[in-house]
Amino acid sequence: MNPFLREKIEVMVGPIQNITVLAEQGWTSEVCQIETEAGIYLMKSSYKEKYREWLKQEANVLEKLHNQNQIPVPAYYGFIEEQDGAHLIMSFEQGVTLRVALKQAETRAEQKALIKSFGHFLQQLHETKIIQTLDRHENWLEEQLAKAEGYVKRGQTDGSVELLEKLKNSKPFPVKQTIIHGDCTIDNVLVKDGEVKLFIDVAGMTVGDPRYDESLAIRKFVNDKEDMDAFYEGYTRYRVSKEELQYFDEGLYEFF
Ligand SMILES: Nc1ncnc2c1ncn2[C@@H]1O[C@H](COP(=O)(O)OP(=O)(O)OP(=O)(O)O)[C@@H](O)[C@H]1O
Ligand SMILES: [Mg+2]
Structure with a gap:
């Protein structure tokens, strides 16, 4: 992972202890699990323009739903846009x-x-x-x-x-x-x-x-x-x- 991205993630969730690429991947994104002292997170990354737009939209929805308890969705932690990709950080959920x-x-x-x-x-x-x-x-x-x-x-x-x-x-x-x-x-x-x-x-x-x-x-x-x-x-x-x-x-x- 590039050091700039790593730094941005650490600002959101604290020093990274471990990163694991998930066995089950999606179609339009890459997903990995990030462990820090504060907890376990899921990072979803997209690179193509269309999928980056979707990811931004997903970040928007999760942010709006943060701290509500009507619709069960992962908790929102942050969204990072870089030159060549976008990354959404949310809670890692069991199941x-x-x-x-x-x-x-x-x-x-x-x-x-x-x-x-x-x-x-x-x-x-x-x-x-x-x-x-x-x-x-x-x-x-x-x-x-x-x-x-x-x-x-x-x-x-x-x-x-x-x-x-x-x-x-x-x-x-x-x-x-x-x-x-x-x-x-x-x-x-x-x-x-x-x-x-x-x-x-x-x-x-x-x-x-x-x-x-x-x-x-x-x-x-x-x-x-x-x-x-x-x-x-x-x-x-x-x-x-x-x-x-x-x-x-x-x-x-x-x-x-
Ligand atoms: N918050 C989460 N906690 C744990 N696992 C997750 C979480 N979000 C996604 N996953 C895992 O990552 C996989 C891919 O996630 P998701 O469906 O969001 O991406 P995607 O399929 O690439 O998206 P799209 O349908 O837009 O192509 C899921 O099948 C699931 O196993
Ligand atoms: Mg999916």
């Missing part, structure tokens, strides 16, 4: 992602209990009273489509112009906006003691369309009736239609 927990589960019953807990956890988020500082959008979907258009123009996405046009012309009927996670896959929640307890990777957390979260949450088990039933035992407030699922998961998500 494994839901993807890993599902793989490690020894029985179907255990898996279904995890999925039900995921549904319940997401339901709680969608029912949380809107936190004004998180509410950045006039119209969340319009802004996502505009963002997607920017990515298409700059060649920063796999989604096509044709798909984008289709999405613009077939918007689902509006529903009440809620707080959303914004990238609510099984990779972005942590399980502790057999239950989903924490959101991570929160760059997209804002006030928006809860069907986006729901669609991404179920994408991995949408063809498994038992898993779907388990999810909707926990998530009882709404059930996306096939068309909505397609719009959000196979549609909008392609651009992000």
Whole structure:
């Protein structure tokens, strides 16, 4: 690690005793664990422009949510922007992602209990009273489509112009906006003691369309009736239609 970065980190969390690169890495960032006398921290670093923007957004969200106790997320410690990369320091949280927990589960019953807990956890988020500082959008979907258009123009996405046009012309009927996670896959929640307890990777957390979260949450088990039933035992407030699922998961998500 370059000495300038190290110094900036130490200003935030004290002298570094140990740095370990995590076995489980993300798609758009590098994650490592940093130990100091004061505690254990997670540093998430991004280098490409698009991902640096997301990381900055994530830092923003964590900072706004610091010291609240409504939405379980890691605690914020600081954000460092350098010439060639950006680094977010947050609390290191125990637990494994839901993807890993599902793989490690020894029985179907255990898996279904995890999925039900995921549904319940997401339901709680969608029912949380809107936190004004998180509410950045006039119209969340319009802004996502505009963002997607920017990515298409700059060649920063796999989604096509044709798909984008289709999405613009077939918007689902509006529903009440809620707080959303914004990238609510099984990779972005942590399980502790057999239950989903924490959101991570929160760059997209804002006030928006809860069907986006729901669609991404179920994408991995949408063809498994038992898993779907388990999810909707926990998530009882709404059930996306096939068309909505397609719009959000196979549609909008392609651009992000
Ligand atoms: N606060 C934390 N405490 C402990 N482990 C964490 C924490 N945040 C992230 N991790 C670990 O790091 C991995 C990657 O984190 P994260 O999902 O935030 O990054 P990412 O997947 O690269 O982001 P993106 O989805 O934007 O590509 C997670 O799967 C998890 O194992
Ligand atoms: Mg992630």
